[in-house]
Amino acid sequence: MNIVRLVLQAGLRDLSRNRWIVAYTLAFLGIAEGLFWFGGTGPQVLLSMLNLVLLVLPLVALVFGTIHVYASREFVELLLAQPVPRRELFAGLYLGLALPLAAAFLVGAGIPFAVHARAGASLGGVAALLGAGVGLSLAFAALATWIALHTDDRLKGVGLALGTWLAATVVYDGLVLGAAAAFGNYPLERPLLGLMLANPVDVARVLVLTQLDVSALMGYTGALFEHTFGTALGTSIAAVALLAWCAVPLLLADRRFRTRDF
């Protein structure tokens, strides 16, 4: 664990001085603050920020993450030449990427909501937004790590990252919408709920929705939705799904990291 901590500490030191991470933090800070500044009420800002979290956050985590892992390649080799087990190195390296990403978002998006606590954003909504953003940061950092460890061709890796982003944010929902339209005559709610859990961006969105648009969702065959996502249990299910989206790519990446040749 000590090695994890040391490598993580180095990663945190490095990325906390990284100008992209700083710019990313300031961008969230500026946009959220700007939305409040221009007269946005708490709920409105929350919704605008949700769009950012669903679109921009996965993009940054994937592309920045992939490039970062590639850039760390030689340093990783130097670390691997030291008498330390690979698994602990990997944990430190992943956390050294994922935690700064998550922290940048948390600081950038969290501070404006804390400052404008009286603007009327519900505590549950803000908590869900921040939680979903952190979850997405961790999940897509894991995916980025996996992509970069799997593909030695950097250009191909960044292409894969972009493709993953497009698939998770837009294409997947397009297919779901198509399915909903094509099989509109069948009771689709349950299968669709399952499909939502299978995409981290959708899980994050649904997690925030249950806090924001309760009225609309309650109308929609309310009982099922309420039972699935509206309760503490449902929130837990969504959180677990998001965690699974961190864990699975992470396990794959870890396996790859432990067995591959550098």
Add this chain to the structure above:
Amino acid sequence: MRGLARQAVPWHAGRVAARVAARCALLSLLVASRAEGDDLTVGRGGTYATLTAALAAAKPGDRVIVQAGTYREPTLVVRTPRLVLEGQGWPVLDGEGQREVLVIAADDVTVRGFVATNTGVSNLEDRAGIRARDVRNCVIERNRLRDNLWGIYLQRSADCIVRENDIEAHGLKQTESGNGIHLWYSPGARVERNRVRGHRDGIYFEFSPHGETRDNVSERSQRYGLHFMFSDSCSYERNTFRENNSGVAVMYSRGVVISANRFERSWGSAAYGLLLKDISGGAVTDNVFDRNSTGLFVEGSSRLEVRGNHFTQNGWAAKVLADADENVFSGNRFSGNAFDVTTNSRSANSTFDGNWWDEYDGYDLDRDGVGDTPFHPVRLFALVVEQHAAALLLLRSPLVSILDAAERVLPVLTPEALVDRHPLMRPPR
């Protein structure tokens, strides 16, 4: 039908005159009763041990004063006109789960200060805590009604006043519960400042025109907070309808005025803040629709004026079906709703003009307070959801935002006519 025939004349001949006369009569009754009638005291230290005995002895214009205590008597029937029944220290009239509690069967009777409770459930008869049957000018005020099948039941009774009563029922299933305040063929009623909780319908009007309903709070009804049918020219003002299972339904009536009410937190797939069905020529003004699955649902209604309302944080702020026409929405405020307006067809027969939409992102170069570009309140996604309910799961997905943006630039599927050409830059008021 007997009662109907008897009352048919004053309803239509001179409604206003009749009402003024009725109120004068009531006033004179209240003033005169001290002088005219006697006080009959029931209960501890009183002349009568039972209400039944006192009611049998009372003459028109008398006052029956009931002391605190619990009275378990056969259904009390007031047959003497101009009687005032007054509870002191909240005497309890207990139906013991067996029977109706109190029936007013004479004109100009006032009942106040009682706790009427425990009618029990029956499938054969409609038991009420307090019933007025075939009378005029009754006043039912400041009573508490607890766990009755029906709360206050006006049956073929004209020009009655029901006010400041507190009505509550617990733990009954919808099929085993009646309404809190129930009006049937009872024109000219005034229902004011009552609180109703937990009944099937909080307030129910059927065939009861010219009623005024003000400042009531109706909440947690098993069905509708207000259920209202075949009752023309009624008005509803400053009432609060909250957490009712299906909201409020106003149907099959003309000239209804619904103003300054709050419709809050009606959640469910068939829950509406306010459902308007086959209403013509009414006004819905200055109401607040807050956190309902559907704020305002308009079906088959025409020539409605919907103005100055605030729709906030509803799933669907306003659903206006295509069979509703010539309705005008203006000066309303739409904020924080998942969907502002939706309809079920490309043809739109209602007009939206001069409302404030929080989703409007146009500009106002000439600074006249009106946006220079029109606003299309119907989102493409709203139509998709209308046809494929399950697609609602994609609400606020980036994909949906893209589709909506594209549709706003180039409307293909959404009703082109349904557009606000003068969206306000600032919320009204």
Add this chain to the structure above:
Amino acid sequence: MITLDSIRKRFGALDVLQDVSLAVRPGAVTALVGPNGSGKTTLIKIILGLTRADAGALHVDGARADAAGAYRRAIGYMPQAAHFPTNLRVGDVLELVTQLRPGEAIDDDLARAFNMDGIRTKLVGTLSGGTRQKVNAVVAFMFKPSLLILDEPTAGLDPLAAAVLKEKIRAVRTEGRAVLITSHILAELETLADDVAFLCDGTLRFSGPVAALLDRTKSRSLEEAVAALLRTERVPQRATPDAVTTSRVAPLLAPQPQGGR
């Protein structure tokens, strides 16, 4: 003492190392030489455990190297070029490596010689290539491992720093530790190396004392000897049916930068 026993490695269809057996003696500097693409880097990575051999065994100080990597306590590694995270300070890097290897004896000769204290607070990203290479050397020599693996150690160093480094290498040898070194500058190796291992096309063509190589090839310098080896190696290989291997070797000889020196 490290011994490689019949190490084999393939990347896809390419045989990178074929049955390489080699012993690196303590108290001696072993020069690992060979043309580009001959498998030097792969061999080093296998010793370090960065790359796994398909077959063969690696023993470090008599113990078989295992996946957990504890054997790497015996090794100090200086890669060809150092890419430390650009936003770490020099002090952060040195501290990290020190803490990753707790309890090991510290050798701060080079740190003092290269004045690490003077640049401790500088960000790695602001350093010149030469200074970065000094940090790289300091990291490798920071402990007292029984084997030092140096990949092109003097590349990018100014002559003065290179001299300091070479002096340190000799000192390490004197202490009875082993040094495995690769360089394109054969003349430089000649002044340092006791043994030489010559790798070509994944096969070890020669390994033994420098003197033995000079003797065998009848050369006066390491440079000549290597050229001679390459020349003689081409003759038998022409006779083999594997013409591809030969044609790959030939062009690799031409651009060797040390050829003219």
